[in-house]
Amino acid sequence: xxxxxxxxxxxxxxxxxxxxxxxxxxxxxxxxxxxxxxxxxxxxxxxxxxxxxxxxxxxxxxxxxxxxxxxxxxxxxxxxxxxxxxxxxxxxxxxxxxxxxxxxxxxxxxxxxxxxxxxxxxxxxxxxxxxxxxxxxxxxxxxxxxxxxxxxxxxxxxxxxxxxxxxxxxxxxxxxxxxxxxxxxxxxxxxxxxxxxxxxxxxxxxx
Amino acid sequence: xxxxxxxxxxxxxxxxxxxxxxxxxxxxxxxxxxxxxxxxxxxxxxxxxxxxxxxxxxxxxxxxxxxxxxxxxxxxxxxxxxxxxxxxxxxxxxxxxxxxxxxxxxxxxxxxxxxxxxxxxxxxxxxxxxxxxxxxxxxxxxxxxxxxxxxxxxxxxxxxxxxxxxxxxxxxxxxxxxxxxxxxxxxxxxxxxxxxxxxxxxxxxxxxxxxxxxxxxxxxxxxxxxxxxxxxxxxxxxxxxxxxxxxxxxxx
Numbered sequence: 001x002x003x004x005x006x007x008x009x010x011x012x013x014x015x016x017x018x019x020x021x022x023x024x025x026x027x028x029x030x031x032x033x034x035x036x037x038x039x040x041x042x043x044x045x046x047x048x049x050x051x052x053x054x055x056x057x058x059x060x061x062x063x064x065x066x067x068x069x070x071x072x073x074x075x076x077x078x079x080x081x082x083x084x085x086x087x088x089x090x091x092x093x094x095x096x097x098x099x100x101x102x103x104x105x106x107x108x109x110x111x112x113x114x115x116x117x118x119x120x121x122x123x124x125x126x127x128x129x130x131x132x133x134x135x136x137x138x139x140x141x142x143x144x145x146x147x148x149x150x151x152x153x154x155x156x157x158x159x160x161x162x163x164x165x166x167x168x169x170x171x172x173x174x175x176x177x178x179x180x181x182x183x184x185x186x187x188x189x190x191x192x193x194x195x196x197x198x199x200x201x202x203x204x205x206x207x
Numbered sequence: 208x209x210x211x212x213x214x215x216x217x218x219x220x221x222x223x224x225x226x227x228x229x230x231x232x233x234x235x236x237x238x239x240x241x242x243x244x245x246x247x248x249x250x251x252x253x254x255x256x257x258x259x260x261x262x263x264x265x266x267x268x269x270x271x272x273x274x275x276x277x278x279x280x281x282x283x284x285x286x287x288x289x290x291x292x293x294x295x296x297x298x299x300x301x302x303x304x305x306x307x308x309x310x311x312x313x314x315x316x317x318x319x320x321x322x323x324x325x326x327x328x329x330x331x332x333x334x335x336x337x338x339x340x341x342x343x344x345x346x347x348x349x350x351x352x353x354x355x356x357x358x359x360x361x362x363x364x365x366x367x368x369x370x371x372x373x374x375x376x377x378x379x380x381x382x383x384x385x386x387x388x389x390x391x392x393x394x395x396x397x398x399x400x401x402x403x404x405x406x407x408x409x410x411x412x413x414x415x416x417x418x419x420x421x422x423x424x425x426x427x428x429x430x431x432x433x434x435x436x437x438x439x440x441x442x443x444x445x446x447x448x449x450x451x452x453x454x455x456x457x458x459x
Binding site (some may be wrong): 033035040043049052060087169185188 | 220253
């Protein structure tokens with residue numbers, strides 16, 4: 001309670017508060033400065049996302065402000081659990097809506113839709129999380145991981161090994177394997193997700 | 208092994224800049240890229256920054272956006288209007304001064320009234336009715352005088368009124384009724400009785416003027432009171448001359 005009261009009145013406390021604390025305080029008090037503090041943490045990311053799809057700087061600036069307005073209204077009435085995920089989907093939908101509204105950008109929209117279909121969605125890796133949180137024995141974990149890795153496709157396995165075990169960058173992996181950076185990212189995202197699924201199956205439920 | 212599963216916050220703007228310009232250490236770069244595999248927002252933002260030609264202009268945009276956001280949620284500062292403040296202050300001073308003057312003026316008249324007012328005594332010895340000179344004193348007048356003598360001035364007034372309706376020329380009764388009004392805080396009514404008395408002739412003229420002046424003082428009508436008092440003060444034969452002079456002195 002004391003923490004909440006501090007949050008609602010003192011700016012210095014806002015800077016140290018977590019996203020969840022700011023969201024809760026904003027929902028309860030309606031103090032828009034709290035929402036602004038929270039949104040400003042992500043403003044550069046929202047802008048980058050807009051820039052990816054809208055190209056024009058002015059459109060991007062307007063889009064970020066529009067997403068902030070949505071944040072003000074939505075965060076007041078709904079409970080947002082993962083603010084960065086909520087921001088991603090809200091911003092993405094706003095950009096799609098913008099592109100649809102703007103007839104001149106019809107070509108850009110097609111590009112966007114193609115891109116949407118080709119981009120695999122990033123999902124929470126449940127197998128990894130279970131492995132991480134349940135404190136599985138180190139040697140068992142290593143064995144299970146090797147078994148799971150062996151079941152990955154060649155491209156995925158290579159990229160996963162180079163990235164997670166040799167700590168190479170996307171660029172370095174692209175240089176070593178001859179894949180493009182985007183292909184490397186795609187292999188890594190898909191490989192990590194698939195690895196998680198495999199680990200989820202291999203690890204006993206109770207562990 | 209645990210480094211694969213490490214959770215971290217989204218990229219700060221500084222981290223984003225350092226990552227894009229290759230300024231991060233291998234360990235930091237690994238953390239960032241591992242996070243990018245999980246976080247759609249950061250991953251898409253990195254794509255956006257990578258595609259844009261000019262990182263500096265984007266950072267200017269972000270600076271502008273942040274300041275717009277901060278400004279949009281802050282309460283506008285109250286507009287400072289010095290002339291309104293000054294006008295209000297002057298207005299307040301004028302109002303207070305006027306109120307003070309009115310209070311002082313009224314209290315000065317009140318003080319003069321209190322200092323000089325003495326009710327005229329009941330000087331009825333006999334009553335002479337215009338119709339029957341030897342008639343006994345009327346019941347209403349008798350009641351009025353009874354109250355008056357008992358200093359129950361308020362109660363005497365309706366009986367004086369009833370009596371004067373029947374005998375409007377009883378000048379002594381009019382004078383006593385005016386005094387009863389002054390003593391009951393009914394200066395306006397006293398003024399009416401005294402003006403009536405003034406119109407009816409020479410009898411009691413000295414007292415009429417004096418009590419009329421006091422009735423005006425009681426109502427705060429100092430100018431009228433002063434005019435009458437000056438006339439009395441200039442009349443050597445008036446029994447109220449000295450009192451009028453003293454009252455004028457006090458009113459100065």
